[in-house]
Amino acid sequence: MAEQQADEIQTPADRFARAREAQSMAILEDYVEMVGDLIEELGEARVADIAARMGVAQPTATKAIARLKREGLATSRPYRGVFLTEEGAALADKVRARHRTVVELLVAVGVPEEVAELDAEGIEHHVSEQSLQAFERFLKAR
Amino acid sequence: MAEQQADEIQTPADRFARAREAQSMAILEDYVEMVGDLIEELGEARVADIAARMGVAQPTATKAIARLKREGLATSRPYRGVFLTEEGAALADKVRARHRTVVELLVAVGVPEEVAELDAEGIEHHVSEQSLQAFERFLKAR
DNA sequence: CAAATGAAATAGCCTTGGCTATATTTTCCA
DNA sequence: TGGAAAATATAGCCAAGGCTATTTCATTTG
Numbered sequence: 214m215a216e217q218q219a220d221e222i223q224t225p226a227d228r229f230a231r232a233r234e235a236q237s238m239a240i241l242e243d244y245v246e247m248v249g250d251l252i253e254e255l256g257e258a259r260v261a262d263i264a265a266r267m268g269v270a271q272p273t274a275t276k277a278i279a280r281l282k283r284e285g286l287a288t289s290r291p292y293r294g295v296f297l298t299e300e301g302a303a304l305a306d307k308v309r310a311r312h313r314t315v316v317e318l319l320v321a322v323g324v325p326e327e328v329a330e331l332d333a334e335g336i337e338h339h340v341s342e343q344s345l346q347a348f349e350r351f352l353k354a355r
Numbered sequence: 356m357a358e359q360q361a362d363e364i365q366t367p368a369d370r371f372a373r374a375r376e377a378q379s380m381a382i383l384e385d386y387v388e389m390v391g392d393l394i395e396e397l398g399e400a401r402v403a404d405i406a407a408r409m410g411v412a413q414p415t416a417t418k419a420i421a422r423l424k425r426e427g428l429a430t431s432r433p434y435r436g437v438f439l440t441e442e443g444a445a446l447a448d449k450v451r452a453r454h455r456t457v458v459e460l461l462v463a464v465g466v467p468e469e470v471a472e473l474d475a476e477g478i479e480h481h482v483s484e485q486s487l488q489a490f491e492r493f494l495k496a497r
Numbered sequence: 498c499a500a501a502t503g504a505a506a507t508a509g510c511c512t513t514g515g516c517t518a519t520a521t522t523t524t525c526c527a
Numbered sequence: 528t529g530g531a532a533a534a535t536a537t538a539g540c541c542a543a544g545g546c547t548a549t550t551t552c553a554t555t556t557g
Contacts, residue, residue: 268368
């Protein structure tokens with residue numbers, strides 16, 4: 214149990230496939246996090262608010278929510294607010310924590326706060342569990 | 356000239372819009388870099404090789420190349436190889452350099468080499484010029 | 498309590514980036 | 528040199544994530 218790295222070689226194709234995979238999760242993660250934020254702040258997540266905060270038109274948000282429901286991350290009834298399932302809430306927490314860590318890491322290596330916040334929005338979805346742990350160790354060890 | 360940060364506040368919507376923007380450049384960047392790599396390694400970039408390395412079907416690569424041509428980054432004639440325009444070559448260089456820097460930064464904060472290579476593939480497209488410069492300063496100052 | 502207002506859903510369109518199956522063109526060799 | 532094999536292009540499909548315009552439903556409120 215000394216070596217934890219699998220010894221499979223990673224072809225470029227593998228790496229790109231992995232990045233594409235991460236990308237398909239990214240929007241899901243963003244919406245779940247946003248729903249979580251709104252419930253916490255306002256007590257409920259309305260489609261109109263989700264759309265406004267995500268910077269998209271209302272039907273785009275409705276469609277995204279449909280996908281969240283399909284994936285078992287959220288529930289909602291027509292003309293009612295959106296709620297997270299247990300799984301959705303867990304994902305929202307994970308995403309929020311990861312976002313914070315990524316911002317902190319960027320700031321720690323010298324990226325200005327505002328820029329860190331901007332870049333983190335895209336970066337976070339591609340940070341693996343292993344990298345995240347490295348980030349945390351680095352931040353603690355500073 | 357003391358403050359260099361614009362004082363516009365960044366709403367979440369702004370940040371998401373920016374991340375979406377970066378995403379639409381990402382695939383373009385990947386293909387341009389791949390074409391550059393193949394030309395360097397093999398003297399030419401054939402559609403079949405591009406597809407294999409990107410891990411996509413051949414028609415997918417053909418379509419991506421069509422987009423590169425539309426955007427003025429590459430040229431090609433039917434049943435012939437793909438070439439980069441001056442602009443395309445410049446972009447390829449920039450992307451390659453940025454990729455290296457991101458991997459080095461990840462390794463510098465404690466991410467294992469192989470993981471760094473994997474994660475960098477997705478992260479790099481969201482690293483702004485400002486963050487990149489911060490990364491370089493950090494690496495030099497170590 | 499009925500009508501106006503406002504929110505959410507639906508219809509229908511676009512682009513991108515995947516795919517498979519099928520032409521078409523080049524290339525290479527017997 | 529002609530025909531098989533290999534490479535590329537084309538056709539046509541799908542899902543995702545945008546959009547606008549319109550309909551439907553819920554909630555006031557006069």
